[in-house]
Amino acid sequence: MPATNKTEHLGLNDWVGTDKPKRSDFTEDNKLIDAAVGGHINDTSKHFSESDRERWDGLITSGMYFGTGESTYTLNFEFSPKMVLVFLSGKAPAKYKAEGGYPMANWAIAIPTVKAGGITMSAGKVTLSQSQSAPASGGTFYNLNKKSGQYGYLAIR
8 A cells, every 4th residue: 555645745655654565656656766866867957968078078278388578479279269368377457558558468368250459360270469569559569478478378169
């Protein structure tokens, strides 16, 4: 005979001392548990599928480089990034140089469809600029390859 009481969430048998469980009570409970747990495990809005995990494995690549002071520096990737962020460690993204009246960019972001100053992207290559002199009026000083500067980058596949 099924239990006198049922559990709150799954409606499983919750026997009292006078109940006489039958094998069918256990098998029905097992079916309820399997449906609830199996449905939860297979719910891809709550859990990632194997194909999601494979797609996201290595989604972000990070690294660092030391600036050479040359007018350009190139990062090469074995893939074509969807986005790359480059930044000078320990510095604000930008600084205004009052004595020259121009901003100094210490970071840059590249997206294939957007043209941004100081950084270009094509296929698996990102080229960064280092200004060699103060910019013309209204220009920006790109500080993306400062000699001995420590830079970090994040590339999204």
